[in-house]
Amino acid sequence: MGRITSCSKLIRQLTHTSRGFASSSAAAQSLGRPGEVVTNVTAPEGPSGVLHVPPRLLMGPGPANSHPRVLAAQTLPLLGHMHPPFFKIMDEIQQGLRYVFQTNSKHVLMVSGTGHAGMEACIANLLEPGETIVVGNNGIWGSRVCDLAERYQAKVVNLQKEPGQTYSKDDLSKALEEHKPAVLFLTQGESSTGTHQNLAGVGELCRKHGTLLLVDTVCSLGGVPLFSDAWEVDAIYSGSQKCLAAPPGGAPLFFGERAFEKLQSRKSKVASYYFDLNLVGDYWGWYDKRFYHHTGMTSTWYGMREALALVANEGLDNMWARHQAVADHLWAGLRELNLEPFVEKPEDRLITVNTIKIPEGVDPVALVTNAMEKYNLEISGGLGGTVGKVWRVGLMGYNAKMENVEMVLAAFRDGLKKQGRL
Template sequence: MNAPTEINETHRVQFPQLDVPPRLLLGPGPSNAHPRVLQALTMRQVGHLDPCFIQLMNEIQTLLRYAWQTDNPLTIPVSGAGSAAMEATLANTVEPGDVVLVGVKGYFGHRLVDMAGRYGADVRKMMKPWGQVFSLEEIRENLETHRPAILALVHAETSTGARQPLEDVGELCREYNCLLLVDTVTSLGGVPLFLDRWGVDMAYSCSQKGLGCPPGISPLTLSPRAVEKLHRRKTTVPNWYLDMSLVSKYWGDERTYHHTAPINMSYALREALRLVAEEGLAERWQRHQDNVELLWQGLEDLGLTCHVEKEYRLPTLTTVRIPEGVDGKAVARQLLDEYNIEIAGGLGELGGKVWRIGLMGFNSRRENVVVLLEALDRVLQKHQAK
């Protein structure tokens, strides 16, 4: 066979072997993955219907139920980043005209509004300034006014560092005959969560924050009440890839092929969840709380203030107010360039006003807090001396 003569060689570039700097990821995510998780990621592949992999799927589901404190049968990892699991909750349970009430107190409340609207929901909003949370009475008043089919709340608002209390909200939702959807992206694996006790019907998360795993696979759980709403749909789920009436057959007894699962990411997630169970939830939650309190005290010693009232601060993510006259982006860039430490600036209404500092999963360690505070002190002294 004659060799082809018309190959376009324009993009045949010889790049060097991949090398990345040793960053300490103390922003809002991703966090650094545990070495055991990275080791699991590199293991050889099997097929997505291999008996070995099916056993691994069962183990992931069991471990996810522990991490979330739920007995929901439909508890699985979605093949995609956290926003895929976020969209899956809405795609499966929202039908055109359904009233969806969203608590908006930060960037990701607005994202829920956007997604629900795309699926034809009659979206209603209850609003709070960024960094505050909703009281139970405010939630009741809005349920009474709007009578939604779904109430969507962000438990851990990644843009503000605020933790929304959920105790008794599920009971309210049952009183008003609606489903409770909760964003646990920045809380799973680092903040107390009791989905069944709190009456949560739908929750989603991600792999790259409190679980300490690379991004690309995302926990999702639907209660029997949510599954019942899915099965009562008058219309087809408008997102084929995220249609849980199909995907659940792969994760259920049928093991019916839907799409090729991310094999190696599943290995990594299993190991991350195994580490959660090995440490124990109570111990893990306490570790995150102990380390963030050390951070808060250190920030105070540097003359810095946190954006969120202490009672509602997340142990996984802290928003720190940028001092007047300090270039927040320049400080973050200097930490990255000189110390290999990543922190992030604010999103949306908090853009240019705060830094976001994450202590999540494997990264929630005392030595990381000390290193960050020392580096931040040096960088701030330089900037404030200008």
């Protein structure tokens, strides 16, 4: 009791010293008690009232707008991250992921983080220091995998192509034969360039060379066909915020049996604790038990559960057909405006993120700005090697609707007219 009294007396004395406010504040902070002091940082003007967010139709490369059912799910009461009802939600997410990945593998989960978190989780777990990865680098995501793999001390073979090009089986066969890598990385849908990589037969090719096939499906999962088991893909990561139409913050991840065996047979510990799938997999029940690793993203997983339920309700075949139909409608309208695709080969064009050549003499920024200011509509410019060369229009998930395509076409028509091009 005496110690408490003396502490209170000390604070009162310091409050009235010539050093005044600063001294009393420092004393209270050092003692961890509120005492008789005043805050020395003023309340912010920003997060003090009711949040207001302007409406936007997000028709760029992502994120896409979320279904109202997904947004509503995120307002539900919080559960503890180790509560049985929350484990049930995690189990349902895994069931939905098996469907959308088209796999029977037990080893699916959501990484807590964006698509980049999924990328890092795969690189950290599948590669050991000194092992070789061949990276199909035909856009910004291949470049980032090169950077990331180097950080994990892998030997990187940068199999670079110009933006707008994809890889033939002959390209890949030669690279595998020459470099004998532990991992081959490809991006199914390269959102910076608008390319769609054909994966059929690549898994079989990798197995002949003892190589794991890792695929980025961040902007393609749910929008274009993917058959993880049938195509013998070993590992995949994706993002929640594009064709699955949930808010950003979750990275769907799939490991096939060969990838899981690699994880189990590592000679070195996974360099990242947060992304160690031995530990994260424990939390998701990969090992027939549940151990705490980190606090699960409760509200985010509510939204993912609903997003995956919506995919199951629509059916993947119908969902893929819907994305194809709206893409066909978009390009029919763009051609009437004398606009052309950036990707030359039709079979290489991605339908979920469409890249459109910027005609000579057109101000691309002015068109994008007009779309936002007049229509509350996001149309994006290029990224990486396509900056200044393309516009990018996303047709993903909840936003892949004919009425949204019509608004995009109206914005292009208006923007081109304002520049005297129609």
